[in-house]
Amino acid sequence: MAVRSMVVWCRDWAVLAAGFGPDVPVAVLHANRVVACSPASRREGVTRGQRRREAQGRCPALEVVERDEGREARAFEAVVQVVEAFTPRVELTRPGAVTFPTRGPARYFGGDHELAEAIRVRVDEVLAPLDWAGACRVGVADGPFAAQQAALRSPGSVTVVAPGTSAAFLAPLSVAALDRPELVDVLTRLGMRTLGELAALPAADVTARFGREGQVAHRLAAGLDERPPATVAPPPDLHVDLDLDPPADRVEAVAFAARALAEDLFDRLADHGLSCTRVAVAAETERGEVLERLWRHEGVLSAGAVADRVRWQIDGWLHGSAAVRPTTGVVRLRLTPDEVVPARGRQLGFWGEETAAAERAARALARVEGLLGAEAVLVPEVRGGRGPAEQVMLVPASAVDLTATRSARSGPVPPWPGRLPPPWPAVVPAEPVPVEVIDADGRVLRVTGRALLDGVPVAVQIGAHRPLESSPLPTTDVRRIRAWAGPWPVQERWWDPHTSRRRARVQVVLDDGTAHLLCVEGGRWWLEATYD
C-alpha cells in the first residue's frame, strides 16, 4: 500500500518568490516560455508554455521575469521551516512543494484533517505579509502523487482523501496529470483520457507496450507508489563527507565544494550499480548547528542537480531570517543517498554523453553571456527563405533551451520557389557591401523591368556607390569579371507595402578566382555574399 502522504503546495510560488503580489500581471519565463504566471495574468489569458511574445500580446501590461530556481528555493526555506516544526522528515521535490509521510504527526495532532489545517494556518501566517494569504493548498492521500493531485485540485485549501480511496479519487482525472507529455499524447490518441481508464488495464500489458515509463504511469494511476517498495536497504557506507577548513561562510565556497562531493557520491553509487532518487543534504557549522533537508527528484538525480540543491539549501539557510541563520561558517557537508534504485541507465545519445555535452556547452555560453552580454551569444534557428541570409537566423542563446532537443529543425523543408540554387555562400556579411557593376565603357549597368541587364558586365567596383552615374570611375579596386550569370529576379511579399522587396541576383566569378553573389535593389548594386 502506498505511504500516506501530505503535500503542502504554495500556488504560483515562482511569482511570489520574484517579489510580486497576486494582483500584478507577472509571467516567469525560462527559455522564452512561460513557466509560471500570477492569477492576474491568468485572467488575461496567459498560460504556461506560451512564448514571451504571445503572453505579452494577451496582456500588454505583463511584467516578465527570468526564472531563478535559487531565488525560489531561498524564499521557500521560510515555509519549509514552518512545516519542519510539525514533522522532522520533510522532503522537497521542487521549490513550492513539500511532501512528508503523515502517519506519525497525524496521530499526534489528532488526525490528517487537523494536522493539515494546523499547517495551513501556520504557512498562511508566513505568506500573509507578502499579500499571498490563502495561496497555500494542502492535500492528503495515499502516496505522494495522489496527495499532490489532491493539493493541486482542491476546491478549498485542505483536501483529505480517505485512506484506501486514492485510486477512486484519481480515476476521473485527466491523464495529463501524469506530467509526461509524450506518453500522455499517445494515451490520448489511443482513447485513454482518464487515469481510471489507464489503471483499468492489466499492468503487464501496459509494461509490455510502454516499457518502464508506462509501468510507472500505471502504478501512479492506480494510486500506488511510483516504485514498488524497495526491499534492499542501501549499503550503509554510501554517504560522503567533506570537512571545510577554513569554515565557509559564503554560498559560493560551499557550492564549489558540493560539486566535487556530489561527483564523488555518484562515483560510489555507480560502483554499486545504483542511482539515487532522494538525497539528504546536511550541513553543520562550527557551533554544531545542523540543517538537513531531503531532496527528491522525479527522475534520477545527477551530480549537477545535487550540487544545485546544496546551493539552494545553503543559500536559504545563510540568508534566512536572523532566528534561523547559523552563527558561524559551515564546517562539514554530508550527502546521504536516502533512496536508491538500481541504475537502469539513462538513454544517452549514441555517441556517449550528448546530454552532458549540451549542459557543458550551455554553462560555457552562460559564462560568455556574462562577459559580453546576452545579445552577443547566438544560436542558429532554421527559418527558410530565398536568400542566403534568410535561410537560417541567429537568435539569442538565452531564449533557447539548449539541452532539449529542438524539434523545430525536423520536418519537410518548404520548397521556396525562386530561391538561390545551391551551393550556399559561406560568408554572408551582416550588412551588404555597396558595389557597382560596370560594362566595357565604364557605365554602371541597370536591370530592366523585364529582368535583363542592359549591357555586358566586365568589372566590379567594390566599396562604395558612385555618387553620380556620370562621375568618373576610380581606377583602384576594380576587379574584372571572369564569368557571370543572371539576373534572377525575386519579388517577395508584394502584397505588403511595408515588407515587400524586389531584387535581382547575379553570380560572378572574378579574375582572382573568388565568387560572389551580387544583388541589385532599388537601382543600387550590393555584394550580398561570398562563396568563400
Add this chain to the structure above:
Amino acid sequence: MPPRLQPVPGSAELTELADRVRPVALAGEQVLPVPPSLAGVLPWPGLRRGATVSVAGIGGTSLALALVSGASRTGSWVAAVGVGDLGLAAAAELGICLDRLAVIAEPPSEVWATVVASLVGAFDVVLVAPPARVGATATRRLAARQRERGTVLVVLDGHRATAGSRLDGRGSTAAHSALEVDLCLELADPDWEGLGQGHGRLEARRVVVQATGRRRAARPRRAELWLVDAGRRVAVVPGTEHDVPAAARTGGGVRPWGVPAGGGA
C-alpha cells in the same frame, strides 16, 4: 611489472594480454572524426584533440566548415567566435549540425582570449578569427588550457578582413597574433565550374590545398580538392594527393601566415 622479474613460463601469454589491453588510441592520438574525403589531407587520422589548425586562402571558410563537420555530426558542439558573417545555410549544407552550433559575436580584443578560454573544454571545436592583437600571455594560457582539455581550435586566417578587401583573397591579420599553429592548410588556385558568360550557375569548385605543420605534419602534403563538387560534397580529386618534394619546400616548419605558398609551388 617489476623490472627484475625473470621470464617465466607463460610470459608469452602475458605479453599477448598486455597487447590486448593496451588502449587502441594513445592520449596524444585521440582524434575527432573528419569526413573521410579530407582524411588524406591531414597528417592525423582525424582532427587531433588539442591541435590548432589554421585555414587560409580563398575558400578557407568552406574548408574549415567541412573540416569540423565530421565532429559536429557525431555529437560535438562547435562554437564560432568573431566569425559573425558565417553563412549558416552553407554550414548546414557542409554537414554542420545547427543544433550544436553557437555563434559568438566579435569580443573586444582585450577579453578575446578569456572568451575563447571559457569555451575551450565545453566545446570540442572552436572556430576563431583572432583579432590583430592578442596578448602573448593570454594566448599561452589559452593554448595550455586547450591542449589539456583537448579542444580543437580552427583559425580562419584572413577571414577578418572586410568583405570588400576579402576580394583580394588576402588580408591576413592573424599573423600578428601569438597563436601557435600545429597544421596550416592553405588553399590556392580556385577554379569554379558551371558559370559561363551570362548563363549557368556556380556548381563546383576545385582548389589546391597544401598542408604544412609541425612534428608529424612537417612534411608538406598537397592535394586537389572539390570544395564542393556538383553533388555538394567535399572530395579529393583522385590521384592528386602527393607529398611536396623537398626541393619545392620553402623551409622547415611552419611558414609565416599570409605568405602565399611559395617556392616551386
